[in-house]
Amino acid sequence: PQRGGCVKATATAHANIALIKYWGKANEDLIIPITSSLSLTLDDLFTTTTVDFSSLEPTAADQATLDGATVSGRPLERICGLLDLVRERAGIDQPAKVTSENMVPTAAGLASSASGFAALTGAAAVAAGLELSDRELSRLARRGSGSASRSIFGGLAIWHAGDSDETSFADPVVDHGFAQEISLVVLVLNSGPKAVSSRDGMRRTVDTSPLYESWVAEHAGHLREALAAVADRDLPRLGEAAEANALGMHAAMRAANPPINYMNDASCAALQAVKDARAAGFPAWATMDAGPNVKVLTSTKRAAELEAWLQSRLKDSVPGMDTVVAHAGPGL
Ligand code: 2P0
Numbered sequence: 001p002q003r004g005g006c007v008k009a010t011a012t013a014h015a016n017i018a019l020i021k022y023w024g025k026a027n028e029d030l031i032i033p034i035t036s037s038l039s040l041t042l043d044d045l046f047t048t049t050t051v052d053f054s055s056l057e058p059t060a061a062d063q064a065t066l067d068g069a070t071v072s073g074r075p076l077e078r079i080c081g082l083l084d085l086v087r088e089r090a091g092i093d094q095p096a097k098v099t100s101e102n103m104v105p106t107a108a109g110l111a112s113s114a115s116g117f118a119a120l121t122g123a124a125a126v127a128a129g130l131e132l133s134d135r136e137l138s139r140l141a142r143r144g145s146g147s148a149s150r151s152i153f154g155g156l157a158i159w160h161a162g163d164s165d166e167t168s169f170a171d172p173v174v175d176h177g178f179a180q181e182i183s184l185v186v187l188v189l190n191s192g193p194k195a196v197s198s199r200d201g202m203r204r205t206v207d208t209s210p211l212y213e214s215w216v217a218e219h220a221g222h223l224r225e226a227l228a229a230v231a232d233r234d235l236p237r238l239g240e241a242a243e244a245n246a247l248g249m250h251a252a253m254r255a256a257n258p259p260i261n262y263m264n265d266a267s268c269a270a271l272q273a274v275k276d277a278r279a280a281g282f283p284a285w286a287t288m289d290a291g292p293n294v295k296v297l298t299s300t301k302r303a304a305e306l307e308a309w310l311q312s313r314l315k316d317s318v319p320g321m322d323t324v325v326a327h328a329g330p331g332l
Contacts, residue, residue: 007129008052011122013151014329015045015115017184017295019242019287020223021249022146022159024206024216031146032168034206035219036161038226039150040179043329045110049100049119051083051127056095064098066116071098082117082144083124090128098123110186110293110324113198117144118151122332137332138169154331155179156230172331178233179328183303185284185296185310188322189266198290201253201260209256215248222248239285239297246287262291269317270294273310282306300327 022037056063062080064071071079083096098120104110121141125132132140134152142149142159150157153172156179162168173179196204205212222245229237253260263271267288274296277284284306285297298306303325314321 007054007127008050009123009126010048010050011119011126011332012046012048013115013118013122013148013332014041014043014154015047015110015112016041016147016150016157017287017289017326018147018150019238019297020219020226020245021289023249023252024202024212025146026161026163028203030165030168031142032163032165033146033159033161034216036223037147037150037159038173038223039147039157039159040182040184041151041154041157041329041331042184042326044103045112045115045324045326046103046329047100047115047119048103049098049116049123051120051123052097052099053092053094053127055097058094060095062095062098064100066100067102078144079120082120082140085140085143086121086124086128086130090130092128096124096127110188112147113145114147114151117141117148118332120144121148122152134331135169135171138171139165142168142170152332155328158227173227173230175230176233178230181233181300182235182238182328183298183300184287184326185298185303185307186324186326187270187294187296187310187314187318188324189270189292189294189318190264195262196260196290201256201262201290204258204260205253205256207256209252211248211252211255215252218248219245235283235297235299239283242287242297243285250288262288264292266318266321267292267294269314270310273313276313277306277309280309282309303327 016039018039020038024034026032138149138152150170156173157170159170222241225241274286
């Protein structure tokens with residue numbers, strides 16, 4: 001493409017939460033994961049990003065803002081890394097001006113690199129004049145942040161681990177509308193910065209945790225169960241697989257040296273409340289990521305009722321807890 005053809009484009013991508021997790025890389029440079037993962041893309045949690053290859057002097061460095069604040073340091077380097085891949089592919093060399101806005105409901109504390117890198121990939125590809133398939137976009141987004149590979153797609157998505165750049169990408173899961181029947185009640189327990197980044201936490205878990213291998217060994221069964229559950233529209237079976245997979249991941253993290261513990265007292269109280277909700281007859285299974293928040297998988301029908309029940313249950317032990325109900329959202 002000729003240089004003059006490079007323009008400006010905007011894309012919106014939604015965050016996703018893994019029901020069956022990605023934790024650990026087989027190849028850190030290409031971001032090839034050790035396990036495949038299954039996620040739900042969410043509706044009102046998204047990032048909108050504009051990439052403009054036409055407004056900076058040719059010799060300038062890339063610039064980025066997030067919610068109006070200038071991005072620098074490691075986060076800027078990661079953005080530049082993704083832009084370099086896009087430029088290389090398009091045969092251009094203009095610097096880019098990147099403007100990004102995170103749309104997160106009331107302090108959800110879930111601002112995710114998944115929606116950010118998926119939106120950046122979508123906008124940069126179009127601005128650079130590339131016409132990429134969803135699969136190519138997923139592979140490219142993966143290079144920015146692994147979980148971003150899944151945010152190219154709406155609803156349920158599976159990221160096939162693969163063993164190379166060509167074979168590691170996400171696909172939509174054929175679910176005949178089942179994604180609309182499930183929701184997540186997000187218990188926002190702390191929106192402060194995380195103690196250990198996912199990237200470092202994964203590396204330390206893979207390198208030092210004696211429980212990592214057994215989690216990986218169990219993982220294949222969790223994923224198989226979860227996919228069978230989706231095919232059968234069987235929420236309890238999906239919930240059990242998801243909860244076992246997440247708790248096993250956190251156990252492996254805690255066994256790392258030094259230990260990684262994303263759970264605080266509020267997380268433990270929330271996990272117990274989820275068990276209690278189940279005993280009270282709710283469909284409710286917990287999952288957690290690289291932070292203290294607890295996300296509760298439930299049916300869309302009962303999500304609001306469960307949210308109120310959990311709020312009441314936790315009002316004394318976790319004062320000031322925020323909650324958000326997230327439904328299935330669209331792809332890029
Ligand atoms: C997941 N997480 O499957 C897992 C579960 C957090 C816990 O993907 O290093 O930001 O950029 O590939 O994608 C968070 O890690 O990590 C994540 P990188 P990413 O959703």
